[in-house]
Amino acid sequence: MSATKFSSLKLQPELLNNIESLGYVKMTPIQAQSLPPILAGKDVIGQAKTGSGKTAAFGLGILEQLNVRNTRVQALVLCPTRELADQVSKALRRLARMCPNVKVLTLCGGMPYRPQVSSLGHGAHVVVGTPGRIAKHLRTGSLNLGSLRVLVLDEGDRMLEMGFQEEVDAIVAKTPEGRQTLLFSATYPRAIQSIAEKVMVDPVMAQVESTHDSGSIRQHFYKVGDDDPARLMALRLLLQEHRPESTLIFCNRKLETQSVRDELNRLGFSALALHGDLEQSERDETLVRFSNKSVSVLVATDVAARGLDIDTVDAVINYRLSRDAETHVHRIGRTGRAGSKGMACSLYGPRDRSVLDALEANGGSEIRDEPLPSKKALDSPIARAPMATLNVRLGKRQKFRAGNLLGALTGENSLKGDQVGKINICDNWTYVAVASESVDFALKVLGNETWKERPIKAWLLKDAVSPWAAALR
Numbered sequence: 001m002s003a004t005k006f007s008s009l010k011l012q013p014e015l016l017n018n019i020e021s022l023g024y025v026k027m028t029p030i031q032a033q034s035l036p037p038i039l040a041g042k043d044v045i046g047q048a049k050t051g052s053g054k055t056a057a058f059g060l061g062i063l064e065q066l067n068v069r070n071t072r073v074q075a076l077v078l079c080p081t082r083e084l085a086d087q088v089s090k091a092l093r094r095l096a097r098m099c100p101n102v103k104v105l106t107l108c109g110g111m112p113y114r115p116q117v118s119s120l121g122h123g124a125h126v127v128v129g130t131p132g133r134i135a136k137h138l139r140t141g142s143l144n145l146g147s148l149r150v151l152v153l154d155e156g157d158r159m160l161e162m163g164f165q166e167e168v169d170a171i172v173a174k175t176p177e178g179r180q181t182l183l184f185s186a187t188y189p190r191a192i193q194s195i196a197e198k199v200m201v202d203p204v205m206a207q208v209e210s211t212h213d214s215g216s217i218r219q220h221f222y223k224v225g226d227d228d229p230a231r232l233m234a235l236r237l238l239l240q241e242h243r244p245e246s247t248l249i250f251c252n253r254k255l256e257t258q259s260v261r262d263e264l265n266r267l268g269f270s271a272l273a274l275h276g277d278l279e280q281s282e283r284d285e286t287l288v289r290f291s292n293k294s295v296s297v298l299v300a301t302d303v304a305a306r307g308l309d310i311d312t313v314d315a316v317i318n319y320r321l322s323r324d325a326e327t328h329v330h331r332i333g334r335t336g337r338a339g340s341k342g343m344a345c346s347l348y349g350p351r352d353r354s355v356l357d358a359l360e361a362n363g364g365s366e367i368r369d370e371p372l373p374s375k376k377a378l379d380s381p382i383a384r385a386p387m388a389t390l391n392v393r394l395g396k397r398q399k400f401r402a403g404n405l406l407g408a409l410t411g412e413n414s415l416k417g418d419q420v421g422k423i424n425i426c427d428n429w430t431y432v433a434v435a436s437e438s439v440d441f442a443l444k445v446l447g448n449e450t451w452k453e454r455p456i457k458a459w460l461l462k463d464a465v466s467p468w469a470a471a472l473r
């Protein structure tokens, strides 16, 4: 952390007080570098990734210059995924909680369109959203950016990787020329440079050392054939030898994520797949189950893993190497965060030579392959996920709250507090993690409880994503 205090900045007292109440004492390096030019109204390119404090950097820049009496949209934050947009909106609301009446609206694809139009009709100061949906609102005229002062492109590199260039261009074209543009990106490839040249005026570069300390990630490379049986056996050996509690496995294709998941489930691992073809509700359910520790392996494509709001994982395994070195660094950065030790294992075959060369050039050293764990590893039992997820058919719309569920589960002669994990309340249902050995008891306890004089219905989610998650939206 830099030694610079927030009080050295020209910020409204409401914002300074709130920063203090949030427990932020010093600025993070990206904040120390980017906030002074942001507050001076300059265009800024911040090379920073999730966890660096970048959201507060642009968030404070936005909030400092809002005119709350004007209910037209004054700031727009474009994010590559709905998860990131939700995170950013939450962070902005938290930063604005001492500034009365600031309205932050989230507009993302995969969500019903009409309610968004009516929310826009009520006015908003800040809009956070994904490019496709924002572009649609602009086309239909429900969103007007004529009064925009600040445009933020968050995770610009991912937005481009996900093919949003056209939408971003269309959106920028609808904003006033005199706006301030802030671009945040973990990497700074050529395509980002050319966007910056197109949409920014004399930008200030705020660049900080990579926040993930590569020393805390141990990388291992294993030479296996190109065929699936050899890779699947390597996966089993690694998972059974190291028994990580949470593992993210990367594949390069959707179908591969499904076949690897099926094979792992057949062997007794609890695994789910995450890829671009999932309905939003299936994706949400998958992420809830992985992050609440009731599924221990997530098999994902790069696109699906963008902007994932999950804590650090114990291990990342590249079932197939990524097609370029940058994606590789991104993938392995999911482990070893926040000071924890991480393990990154990569399986490679003869066809991966060019990526390996790029990785060697990047890392400045030769990649040496290691022997896989011995077959003895297969004798050790498969690690079970510590938790299991129940789906309770009550949600926000029924005014059901986490406290109600916790109360029902942990009453007298019921579960202990530490047998209940994360609770995620959705519109019409709630996910609750319970210790896997207490599932039957938890279902029995809930079966005897009522809510507003109706029985509480709950199910255990099994390995596949529940088919009705999509049907019930």
Ligand code: AMP
Residues within 6 Å of the ligand: 023, 024, 025, 026, 027, 028, 031, 049, 050, 051, 052, 053, 054, 055, 056
């Ligand atoms: P971000 O990179 O924006 O996702 O932020 C990562 C986390 O750091 C968030 O949980 C923020 O609340 C927190 N954070 C941001 N700025 C500071 C700060 N100056 N001091 C302590 N925590 C911070």
